[in-house]
Amino acid sequence: MSTEHPPTVTLTTSDHGDVTLPEPSWCLGHAIHDPETQYANIIHSSTDTVLTFRRALLMTACLVQSPNAAPGTEGLGGPTPGVSVYPLGETLGPDQLYDLAGRLDAYADQLRDLADQLTRILGGEDR
Ligand SMILES: [Zn+2]
Numbered sequence: 001m002s003t004e005h006p007p008t009v010t011l012t013t014s015d016h017g018d019v020t021l022p023e024p025s026w027c028l029g030h031a032i033h034d035p036e037t038q039y040a041n042i043i044h045s046s047t048d049t050v051l052t053f054r055r056a057l058l059m060t061a062c063l064v065q066s067p068n069a070a071p072g073t074e075g076l077g078g079p080t081p082g083v084s085v086y087p088l089g090e091t092l093g094p095d096q097l098y099d100l101a102g103r104l105d106a107y108a109d110q111l112r113d114l115a116d117q118l119t120r121i122l123g124g125e126d127r
Helices: 094-122
Strands: 008-013 017-020 049-053 056-065 081-087 090-092
Touching: 056 090
Parallel strands: none
Antiparallel strands: 008 017, 049 056, 056 081, 081 090
16 A cells, blocks of 8 residues: 555546646545535545544544635635634634634643542542
8 A cells, every 4th residue: 555645636526527636745535525526615634633531522623725615704714724623613724723722721721620629629628
């Protein structure tokens, strides 16, 4: 099995037939491409970065790019690569991702504070 990343990918579309596009190095590929996809809706996606706890999926994020989409509304993806975040349902740029990461850091601190408080309550130190 080759590990080389193809420089281009050819995909069947419902409105433009077969089209060949540059394939970003980070794209997972298009093994499950639907030939009924419209040209403007072709999307490159990377591997998901996943946060789970026990059986719950808390958050996923991955690089995305819709190279043929019209320059879109902010937060809805488009020809500029971004990071799609679920369950937020938006595609973020670098500054927004750093903001999200900072908020997750702060939330983790709040969870540790709650764990500390619960430990004190269970130990009879705090009622
Ligand atoms: Zn791709």
